[in-house]
Amino acid sequence: MMTKRMLSLTAAVLAALMLCACAAGTARADGDVPSFGDMEYTRPDPAALEACVISAEDALDAGEATEDVTALLDECYAEYYSFSTMYTLAEIRYMQDMSDEYYAQEYAWCAENYAAVQQLMERLYISCASSDAARELEEQYFWEGFTGEYGGEDASRYSDEAVELMQRENELVSEYYALTNAPQIELDGETVDYGEYTAQAEGYDYGRAAMEYYRQYNARFAGIYIELVKVRRALAEEMGYESYEQMQYESFERDYGPQEAADYLAGIKAEIVPLYKAVMAQEPYSAFEYVYMTEERLMDTVGAAAADIGGDAAEAFKFMRSHGLYDAAQSGSKASMSFTTYLDNYDAPFLFIDPYCDTEDVTTLSHEFGHYLDAYVNYNAYESLDLSECFSQAMEYIMLDRCAMQDGDEQAALRLIKLLDTLDLYVTQASFAEFESRVYAMDEDELDADALNLLSLELAGEYGYLGANEEYYALSWIDVTHFFEAPFYVISYPVANDAAMQIYALERENAGAGLEKYTEMLPRDHSGLIETLEAAGLESPFAPGRIEAAAALMREELAQAGFTVDGEYTEHAA
Numbered sequence: 001m002m003t004k005r006m007l008s009l010t011a012a013v014l015a016a017l018m019l020c021a022c023a024a025g026t027a028r029a030d031g032d033v034p035s036f037g038d039m040e041y042t043r044p045d046p047a048a049l050e051a052c053v054i055s056a057e058d059a060l061d062a063g064e065a066t067e068d069v070t071a072l073l074d075e076c077y078a079e080y081y082s083f084s085t086m087y088t089l090a091e092i093r094y095m096q097d098m099s100d101e102y103y104a105q106e107y108a109w110c111a112e113n114y115a116a117v118q119q120l121m122e123r124l125y126i127s128c129a130s131s132d133a134a135r136e137l138e139e140q141y142f143w144e145g146f147t148g149e150y151g152g153e154d155a156s157r158y159s160d161e162a163v164e165l166m167q168r169e170n171e172l173v174s175e176y177y178a179l180t181n182a183p184q185i186e187l188d189g190e191t192v193d194y195g196e197y198t199a200q201a202e203g204y205d206y207g208r209a210a211m212e213y214y215r216q217y218n219a220r221f222a223g224i225y226i227e228l229v230k231v232r233r234a235l236a237e238e239m240g241y242e243s244y245e246q247m248q249y250e251s252f253e254r255d256y257g258p259q260e261a262a263d264y265l266a267g268i269k270a271e272i273v274p275l276y277k278a279v280m281a282q283e284p285y286s287a288f289e290y291v292y293m294t295e296e297r298l299m300d301t302v303g304a305a306a307a308d309i310g311g312d313a314a315e316a317f318k319f320m321r322s323h324g325l326y327d328a329a330q331s332g333s334k335a336s337m338s339f340t341t342y343l344d345n346y347d348a349p350f351l352f353i354d355p356y357c358d359t360e361d362v363t364t365l366s367h368e369f370g371h372y373l374d375a376y377v378n379y380n381a382y383e384s385l386d387l388s389e390c391f392s393q394a395m396e397y398i399m400l401d402r403c404a405m406q407d408g409d410e411q412a413a414l415r416l417i418k419l420l421d422t423l424d425l426y427v428t429q430a431s432f433a434e435f436e437s438r439v440y441a442m443d444e445d446e447l448d449a450d451a452l453n454l455l456s457l458e459l460a461g462e463y464g465y466l467g468a469n470e471e472y473y474a475l476s477w478i479d480v481t482h483f484f485e486a487p488f489y490v491i492s493y494p495v496a497n498d499a500a501m502q503i504y505a506l507e508r509e510n511a512g513a514g515l516e517k518y519t520e521m522l523p524r525d526h527s528g529l530i531e532t533l534e535a536a537g538l539e540s541p542f543a544p545g546r547i548e549a550a551a552a553l554m555r556e557e558l559a560q561a562g563f564t565v566d567g568e569y570t571e572h573a574a
Helices: 011-024 046-061 066-096 101-129 134-140 146-150 160-180 194-200 203-238 244-251 258-271 273-280 295-309 311-322 360-377 385-399 408-440 449-462 470-479 481-485 492-509 513-521 529-535 546-560
Strands: 184-187 190-193 339-343 348-352
Touching: 046 066, 046 101, 066 101, 066 134, 066 339, 066 348, 101 134, 101 146, 101 160, 134 146, 160 203, 160 481, 184 194, 184 203, 190 194, 194 203, 203 244, 203 408, 203 449, 203 470, 203 481, 244 258, 244 408, 258 273, 258 408, 258 492, 258 546, 273 408, 273 546, 295 311, 295 360, 295 385, 311 348, 311 360, 339 360, 348 360, 360 385, 360 408, 385 492, 385 513, 385 529, 408 449, 408 481, 408 492, 408 546, 449 470, 492 513, 492 529, 492 546
Parallel strands: none
Antiparallel strands: 184 190, 339 348
8 A cells, every 4th residue: 555644635735745756756865764673753833934934925925936935835745745744754663663652652752743834835836826826836846737636616625624623633643543453342340452462373273362362352442443534534524525525536636436436346347256155165275385485585576676677666666775765564562554655855755564473464564565666656646546556466466476485386486376365356356346336325323333334244245255254244344444544545446456467468478578568668758547547558357347357367368376256156165
């Protein structure tokens, strides 16, 4: 996943991020970037940004020369970058150690104040767009269409009410993270640390502890989630959107809408779910012999593959490693997630994974490195979430034969892991996408923990991954971090994977052809996923026959791996 600093991006916020990215797009000087450990955090000062905004507005009102105004705008951006960078530093360091109370507080403070910062940036844009210098500023400083975007009567979406709702949203997300930190469960009449217990438990003991966790925490997480849904729907209404779902689709710069997504999910049910059922009935994961992998070996393995790819990939990985701009260490206090984010003041991405310390980490690191490369080349990769996911997932496929493992069996296991992960991605992420869409469409009086649990269970059945322990499939939706911190993100996983599989198909037919296509697409030109694919001679994931083509490719690969890809599936076999 590629995290967004503001978890509920709006069109206005996205415009701010776009502008910041454009302004920051100068040549990166490695010598100016310190090691991550040397990056110093200080709490940012929104008042300093406000003072800069006022100075710029005064200059506009006074009719000062354009070069004087743009110098003040540069100062505004410097303050914005400072806030953004400190926010990101607090986020990373909190995720590295969620028991760190200082960074927990700083992360929460930055999250709470970020909406007000974005309100100030919007105010600055509106002042510029409504000034006598608007056209000149658009031509010399901003982007084409800036004046039309921010010069109208309805340009402002950041009402005080909207800011308050955003602040409440961020408070709830912080509550969610706090609840995930070192949960305690009652087990056999004793209070135990859930993380510590399950790290040592096996088999029955692990499963028993996990179920107690879900039973004891489901209602608490559901309470936070339901409040988030209500706040977000109110925010969308306040900002003039017909639904929160539509608001998020626009925020993520998608060039498709909720209806196209719904049709796509129906296609997954028709074409992918039967294949998933047939393969899972054969218990494919039972054949794995996971090999322990140290952090050093993991980084060396993927790093050697990046060097083999060469070009920007080799440069980006070297930059990441030499500056310590990653965290791939195992730690019981880390957040259980993987992400890539961006440090604006340093023009530097940061990669974070929570490893399993086995072969599967290769695909996780390859995925996040795809995000890292995208952000490195495109200075934060601020446009089109689906393109971001295309580059990350395609990198997993490109790395399959380039990550040299210790022996042939381990190499084959890596390939099989990726195949099964792809199959699982389609059904689970599609299920999660439908879950979100249906939840946000519920009447307020329908929203309760029981309704959410029933929906989770129902969708597990529809998408073919319902197992014998129905209680688990009802309660475990609370594990999906995206529901809480990045709503309506998950549909990008299957959609972008289709694009990635097209690149993989080229690579499969002719070694190097997929990488060539990837390299061609990587420099962004402000297009969305579909436009970028079509410009590169590839198909939209929504084109007729694309779901069938993806299913056929997976069917062929899995058959070659020795699986029966057609046949009956016994319910509850999983």
